[in-house]
Amino acid sequence: MSYIDAGYAIALGVLAAYGAILWRRRQRLERAAARSGGRRAP
Amino acid sequence: MNPTDTEVTPWSPTATWVVRGLGMAAAVAVAATVWLGLWVTPPDQAQHNLVRLVYVHPPIAWVALYLAFGVAAASSVLWLWPRTRSRFWDRLAVSAVEVGTVFTALTLITGSIWGRPTWGVWWAWDARLTSTALLLVLLLGYLAVRRVPADPDSRARRSAVVALVAAVDVPIVHFSVDWWHTLHQGATVLNANLSPTIHGSMAWTLLLGFVAFTLLFAWMLAIRYRIEVLSERLLDSELDVALHERWAEGTGPVAGEPGGALASTGRRA
Numbered sequence: 001m002s003y004i005d006a007g008y009a010i011a012l013g014v015l016a017a018y019g020a021i022l023w024r025r026r027q028r029l030e031r032a033a034a035r036s037g038g039r040r041a042p
Numbered sequence: 043m044n045p046t047d048t049e050v051t052p053w054s055p056t057a058t059w060v061v062r063g064l065g066m067a068a069a070v071a072v073a074a075t076v077w078l079g080l081w082v083t084p085p086d087q088a089q090h091n092l093v094r095l096v097y098v099h100p101p102i103a104w105v106a107l108y109l110a111f112g113v114a115a116a117s118s119v120l121w122l123w124p125r126t127r128s129r130f131w132d133r134l135a136v137s138a139v140e141v142g143t144v145f146t147a148l149t150l151i152t153g154s155i156w157g158r159p160t161w162g163v164w165w166a167w168d169a170r171l172t173s174t175a176l177l178l179v180l181l182l183g184y185l186a187v188r189r190v191p192a193d194p195d196s197r198a199r200r201s202a203v204v205a206l207v208a209a210v211d212v213p214i215v216h217f218s219v220d221w222w223h224t225l226h227q228g229a230t231v232l233n234a235n236l237s238p239t240i241h242g243s244m245a246w247t248l249l250l251g252f253v254a255f256t257l258l259f260a261w262m263l264a265i266r267y268r269i270e271v272l273s274e275r276l277l278d279s280e281l282d283v284a285l286h287e288r289w290a291e292g293t294g295p296v297a298g299e300p301g302g303a304l305a306s307t308g309r310r311a
Contacts, residue, residue: 007095007155008076011102011148015258018144022265029272030052036279 071254110142118202137266169218180208
């Protein structure tokens, strides 16, 4: 693997992984928020 | 606490479409940058194929240093200014810092990968590299300060001050190549004469790279901001429910009115 390949692979790989983590975290929280909608305090 | 404060409303259809559109535009623009950068643009006379790293390293640095930090610093000022103080600015600042930390780390990594074949070393204690590494440490410090337990206003105030202290490093990073003799090359596009020293398909591909990573940053910022809103409101909601459950445990069947129920049992809260 050349330096160019390594640079592109690391940059794009890290950004793709971080984007996926953000997306999943948001989805999980959206679901949790929808569930807690019916659990509000009296 | 007012129960309506704990409600989490879903994204509006407009916001959903804007975020989806940003994500798709960013994906297409990054893919086009990679295609043009690796297969279409010519090699450089001096650096040969290594110049292809120019299409990712400077755009990532642009997002880290100028966009993310600009948003974080401006949001921190707007939070500290009493007339504009709003939770919106605090959430925006922490979102920009977190996304910016990832981009700053990538700036250092891609720069190091480019430095090894051109300078012969992975790292040098050069003014540009050192000031950028210091910025990464300051950003991590900001995120550490966010995790210190405190009420939301104190936490926001501390974080805003840390962001503004860290912002002093940004002009040092930018002008380091002019102020000191460094291994790092001078500005190619935003130089003192505002005269780009790159042209043709290389210039257009570099410009596309800036647009692509800017779109990607905007998409990540929107998602991260939403996470902050949801986390805060879920925490409030859970705390509210837990408090009422504790009151209910202590007061028996008349738990609907915590204050009155406690008074009826003769105990004080």
